[in-house]
């Protein structure tokens with residue numbers, strides 16, 4: 001029990017290695033398909049980040065390069081928001097009232 005592979009350095013090391021590889025070889029966002037500017041730094045919404053194609057929460061591999069892609073920070077964020085909304089929809093009707101609000105983009109910023 002002491003050496004769970006997702007808790008010790010194994011995945012972290014592999015993730016960092018694959019992240020460097022992706023940053024060195026990829027130039028476009030895997031979510032929106034637009035170019036990623038590596039001179040932009042976090043927390044800018046268009047800063048580069050790594051997206052897990054299948055989210056770890058959904059059983060995706062945390063450090064396999066096949067499950068990792070280059071993405072804009074904001075695209076990655078929006079994707080996880082959508083996944084979260086989908087989960088919330090199953091739980092009740094409350095999400096429906098949020099949908100009638102105009103300018104969902106501003107609403108998200110407000111929440112953040």
Ligand SMILES: [Zn+2]
Nearest residue numbers: 029032072075
């Ligand atoms: Zn993007």
